[in-house]
Each structure stands twice: as C-alpha cells, then as structure tokens.
Amino acid sequence: MNKNPLSFQLKVDDFVAASASEKESLTVMRESVGFWKDGLRRFTKNKIAMTALVIVLLIVVLCFIVPAFYPYKYEQQMKGSERLAPMQYSKIEQQQIDAGESVFPHILGTDSNGRDYAIRVMVGGRVSLMVGIVASLLILVIGSLYGAISGYFGGIVDLIMMRIVDIIYTVPDVLIIILLAQILKFPLQSLGEVSGFGWIQKLGPNMISMFIVFALLYWVGMARIVRSQIMVLKQNEYVTAARALGAKKRRIIGKHLITNCIGTLIVTTTLQIPSSIFTESFLSFLGLGVQAPMPSLGSLASAALNGFQSFPEKLFAPAFLIFIIILSFNLLGDGLRDAFDPKLKS
Template sequence: MAQLTPEKFKVIGFSQEEANRIDRPTISYWQDAWRRLKKNPVAMVSLVVLGLLVVLVIIGPYIRGYDYIAMNVVDKNKGSSAQYWFGTDNLGRDLFSRIWVGARASILIAIVATILKLVVGTLYGAAMAHFGGWVDDVLMRIIEVINSVPYLLVTILIMMVLGNNLFALLIALSITAWCNTARQTRGMIKQLKESEYVYAAEVLGAKPSRIILKHYIPNMLSILILDASTAIPQFIFTEAGLSFLGIGLKAPAISLGVLISQGQQTMDFYPAQLFYPCAVLCIIVMAFNLLGDGLRDALDPRLRQ
C-alpha cells in the first residue's frame, strides 16, 4: 500500500504555510471584549442610540432656534406641527428644545453622581480590603449603619436642609449609592491581594496608595465599567422620580423629571406634554440598560473563546 505523505495533497485557497498554521493572532483582553461586543446587535444598536442622544442633548436645544425659556402665551398648548415638533407647554415654550435641555441636565447629574459613587466606593472598599483587621471591621460597620437608614428618608432630609438645588440633589443621590461599590471592591481586592505582584510591591516597600492605584484599580476596570453602565440609568430614573414627586429639582430648573411633573398637570387635555419627556426618558434608560447587558457579556472573562 502506498504511504500517504503531505506532498500528495494539494491545498486549495491557502498557501502551505497558512494551511499548517493552527494558531490565531494574539489579542488583548480589551480587544477581545470589543470584538464580542460588536457581535451583540442589541448592544451595538443601543450604543448608536446613545450616540445620537448625546448629539441631541448638545445641539437639540438650538435646532429649532426657539428660546426654551422665553414664554409666548399666544402659542401656548400647541400640538405637534411643522413649527413646533413636540408642541408647546402651557406657557408657550417650545417643548422640543426644553426636553433636550432637560435630558442634558438629567444625564449630567447621573454622570457626576456615578463618578462620585465610583471614586468614593472604590477607595473606601480598597482601604477596607488592603488594611483588613480592625480597619475592615470598623469601615464595614459604617456601611451597615448607612444602609440601615431608608434611602428616601435620607434624601428628603438632605433636600430639606440644603434646598431643592443641583448640589443637594447630587449629595442625595450619592450619599448611599457608593456603599454597594465599596462592598464589591472589597470582595475583588480580597482576591487580588493574594496575587504575587501585589506581594512583590509590598516587599519592595510600595505605599498602600500606590498599590491601590497602580495594581488594584487597573485590574478592576471591567467591574467598574459595568458598575457605571448600570448606575447611570438608575440615577437618571431616580432623579426623574424625585423631581416628579417634588423632592428633587423644581421649576424654573429644567430636567426630565421636572418636565414630566409639569406634563402630568395637563395630561388630561394635552397628553403630548407628558408623552414626549416620558418617551425620551424611557429611551435613554433602556439604551443604557441594554448596553450594560452587552458590556457584562463582553467583559466576562469566562465567555472568552
């Protein structure tokens, strides 16, 4: 029987060198995460929608050329038309421009509150896990005390003391939100603390602050990104709910919650004044949530192939 050798086979479509290769190009963790995110159509559509929303909150108030503050009682309570795309409110102000100004305020509040949540929670949790012992016990008891107080009660007290302004709202949103981030950070760093590179840094005399900033946090970026992607829509929805109930921002300040509250007062006769800000709020929150789901799948190292 004739012996089969590689020379007797002809490779079609590839060179012999390419056909014999069984490896694939080495890609980084973040490149692989982006590759898997692009394969998720729902996440990519949400990313495109969020990009369009960002553009609209920047240039939206100026597209129609109407002043979103100036009142025009002659055109009050107008419906959707070529002149006023979303109609006007009960004082004749262009609702299209006001909605994008309100969306800008709501998104900025959510982003700032998320940054405060991540910074405070990460540093607090890192301190608990790195030092351990009695420091960990004391700091954990503080978190338990904060979490034991009802969130809505804390929010009402803060807004009563500091007033219905942007600074007070940011404090109210962030006062307890960082606790979950601190718990999550503590658990992650408890695992990272046993790593050889952390032990080597301690032996070389690195300060705790350097170990936290140079070793712990870079290895937690994926977790922090996921935390941010879920925190932003939560803060947007919470701000809208507080302003709707009259606890958060109040007119003349403009946010989606304030516009929904004003639209609720006229919904029986002019439902469009409630529908449009609610629709924009739902689209923003849904897009962030769907993108967060896609990021969770893309950043999970257990799903790498």
C-alpha cells in the same frame, strides 16, 4: 530497512525530522490580543449592545447639540401660544406665516406658559443625563476607593468599614434630600449672588442636595463590588512581589489592584447611570429636582399630569425619553459586561 510484518520493531524512516515547510503547515496560532482589544472585538460583535450605543449617541446629540441650533429657548414664553398641539401655530404665528414670514413649527406643541415643549424635553433630557453621569462618577470614585481600602487591609479595618456600609444602607435618602434642601436653601442663594456662581441658582438647593446624597449614600453598592474583587486579587503573586520589593500600600492599591478591576468598574458605572437617572426623575416628579424654569424629565412628566386627558403627548414625550435612556444604558451595560468579564468568555 525492511522488517518482518509480524515484528513489533519500529521503522527508523518513520522518525525523520520534519522539514521547515511541514512545521509551518502544522503551526496554528491565535493572534495575540490584549484585554482591551479582545473586549472591544467581543463588544462590536454584540448587535444589541452596538444598537444601544448608537441610540445613546443619538440621544446625546439630541440633548446637547440640537438645543444650540434650535430657534426657541427652554425658558422663552410666547404670548398667545399657550397649550398648542403638536405642529400647531398660534394666531400671531399664523398671521406671520400669512405675511410671508418663516416660523419654525412647535414639534411637540407648547406648555401652559407658552414655552416650546420640544426644547424643554431636550433640555430636560440633558439635565437627567448630566445628573446620571456626574452621580455615577461620584459613586465610582468614592465607592472604588472605599472598597479597595477595605478589601486590601481586611481584618478589623474591613469589619468596621463594612459595618458603616450596613448603617448607610438603612438611611432614607429622600428624607435626607428634603432636609439638605431646606438647610442649603439660603447659603446657596447667597453664594449664587456672587459673580461666577450664578449656575448654582439655576440648579437650586434640591439638585445640590441630590448630588450630596449621591456622594454620601449611593456608593455603598460600588464599594461592596470593589471590595470583593480586591480580596481575590490581593492573593495573586504580583501583589506579593510588589510587597517584597517594598512598594507602598497606596501604590499597590492604585497601580496593581484598582487597575486590574477597571473592567468591572466600567461595567458597574455604566449600569449605575440609568439607576441615577431614574432616581433623579423620580425625585423631580415629586418636586425635589431642579429649580424652575430649568426643566427635567421628571418635572415635565409631573406637570403634564394636570392636562393628561386633553394633552396626553405632554406626558408621553418625557416618559418615552426616560424609557429609551434607561433601556439603552442597561443594554449597553449588559454588552460591556459580556465583553469585559473574563468569567463570561467562552
């Protein structure tokens, strides 16, 4: 229908319904992804975090799998092989090589007792990793439950529970570890003599007391983080709906609140692992770690100080492994935080 060019009358032909093909050409939809899939996609794009993950996996293989196939044991003492330099053989081993026998080299040399140093560093790294992971799991369980209960109930319950946290912050952890080690020394020795509990003697009272202190004192940071998350989440509509339907408080906390904090919990736990490893290495350096002959990275570094001028590699090897482990877990935790924290999404 023609109309005057100066008229403001609209043309009817301009409002014809679009065809199906025209609608599809204008439809631009993003692929629907869930929380975990989106977080994993963002994490895999982070090259630094992926590199840290690969390094962590290599360290796990080095500390947990390689010692099973290594020709030497961490407690094995070889007469005449004391304080060998890296890739050096003792006189007895050199005679065996001259006789045509195959002798595996000491990659990092040996210590003052004739024990291969490479296997001791690997086993020491295993001990530190196990302490860090177990301590972080203890902190995760205790801290998340405590913080969730405090944040959900609020009021006087939250006030009392948070004041307890403030008191725990003031407790000197090293002093508690020393006191517990002395108290638990004889009971643990008696328990270790019982069949099936021999592993307790290998750990020693210092390590058991360290785990107890981790469970008693080190969860307060996790509790505060979870409490702040729960206090925000409990105001959401789905929590109100669960209450209206008669859901029990235990179910609301476990199924609705803590579940929605899982991203924060994973990130916080990952960042807690290097902190626990550093604490264990520091205490082992002071002589409050595992019981000899079980090695730890901190105890190896402490023992290497005596001959540092003559054998500096004995200190650099455990110190470098501590550095790599802590740096890798920190970078991995930063990558997980960037991937799973909704506030950081662009």
